[in-house]
Amino acid sequence: xxxxxxxxxxxxxxxxxxxxxxxxxxxxxxxxxxxxxxxxxxxxxxxxxxxxxxxxxxxxxxxxxxxxxxxxxxxxxxxxxxxxxxxxxxxxxxxxxxxxxxxxxxxxxxxxxx
Numbered sequence: 001x002x003x004x005x006x007x008x009x010x011x012x013x014x015x016x017x018x019x020x021x022x023x024x025x026x027x028x029x030x031x032x033x034x035x036x037x038x039x040x041x042x043x044x045x046x047x048x049x050x051x052x053x054x055x056x057x058x059x060x061x062x063x064x065x066x067x068x069x070x071x072x073x074x075x076x077x078x079x080x081x082x083x084x085x086x087x088x089x090x091x092x093x094x095x096x097x098x099x100x101x102x103x104x105x106x107x108x109x110x111x112x113x114x
Contacts, residue, residue: 003098007084011038014093023080023100025073041070043077053084057094061086067101079105 003020005013013036021028026036042050046068053063062085069077084096 001100003100004095005098006087006093006095007038009092012036013038020098023072023078023098024070030073041072043069043071053082057084057086058091065097070098078102 001019001023003017003023005016005020008014012034013031016031016036018028021031024036024041030036038050039047049066049068053066056063063083065081065083067079067081070080071077079101081099081101082096084094086094
């Protein structure tokens with residue numbers, strides 16, 4: 001499943017597909033009411049990675065996909081791969097994709113343990 005959505009400069013997530021909402025455990029009503037903000041679903045230790053991605057987007061229009069974690073509505077965390085870019089002609093709005101990489105991380109840990 002690939003989560004896809006749209007963001008605005010203030011950190012709000014303005015639209016997202018059902019796959020993204022399922023990943024983070026929020027409802028469409030939460031999204032429509034503005035309750036889902038990038039900073040609220042990102043652990044603080046990943047804030048600098050997000051700032052660097054935004055700086056790269058400002059310069060080149062998109063960022064290199066990177067790994068981080070998100071926080072679900074129940075407080076649990078999960079690893080993701082995320083990428084984003086500006087919408088054509090806009091510098092304050094963009095789109096993003098999110099891939100849940102939990103299975104990959106678990107497989108890597110199993111390989112390391114054996």
